[in-house]
Amino acid sequence: MLIQIQIIVGMLSFALLLITFELIRKERLREEYSLLWLFTGVVTLAFSLWPEFFLSQFITRITGIFYLSAVVVIAFLFLLLIVLHFSVVISKLTNQTKELAQRYALLELELKEFKKRNPPPTET
């Protein structure tokens, strides 16, 4: 049982690391959001490489659980993917907001300078 979980978790966490890296490379994920994802990938990878340590030493001592359901792990990883998608969306929105703010400021300055050069005729 453990070896199957090991392989699945190992492959998924490796995929997570790869996807995260690829997203940063394509600039679809901002660095500020990527740290957590890289960290998660590394931890789950470590979990699959040394499960004895995590199961017999670490988690057992804290919670008494010695058997992790593969279903729970997979469901959890899917949730991770969804949240990762959210991070990508937020990155995109942040960038769009930045562009909008800059454009707004530039237009406002342009308008002010224009008004300064051409005062409205109604004003005396």
Place this chain on the structure above:
Amino acid sequence: MKSGEKILVVIPAYNEGESVEKVILDVRRYIAEADILLVNDGSTDLTSDRARRCGILVLDLPFNLGIGGAVQAGYKYAYEKGYSIAIQVDGDGQHDPKEIPKLLEVLEKEKVDMAIGSRFLGNTEYRSSVMRRLGITIFCGVISTIVGQKITDPTSGFRAANRKVIQLFASNYPQDYPEPEAVVLLHRCHLKMGEAPVAMSVRYAGESSITKIKSAYYMVKVLLAILVGCFKKRPSL
């Protein structure tokens, strides 16, 4: 300096009401022919009013974008208004406008696309915390290796850029840790950089965006950003 060149001095400022007037007056004294644009990065103090009273251009961002977004807004203005040279000077008074001619000299004489004002080149004195210095030493090593050229002060935001760099930065400027990342970006776009030794003073007022405690965290994040940056797609000019 060649005549007929349009020069814009970009001053990003976030809550620098105490120091901004002195910076503007100094810039005007040492480079009278340039236009000055203050980018107010959503300040909550009198930065914008005080700058406007000096009679310079003021670009008010609707909210705080961070140094990357503010500086890029300045480059966008420079690009759209056809400036041939843009100079970046911090609004906190850290950079001495007296040194601007040195940047322009490097830009012109060394035929580089961007001149960086370096605290550590030549006999300039500069004091900073141990963590900060350690961080800068590591950056210098990593960045100089990537760029294949000795860059002594990659975190310096005291810079002069020509039209090509203005165009690049207007559409592509790093947001999170802009100064060191911009150096790598320039190298990836095959643009040349040079350094000029400048004196930098301790800040007049305000707080540095990097506090002591955050230095180590900052260092790790910047290095990560730079290393990943090497794999990013090169922006087309």
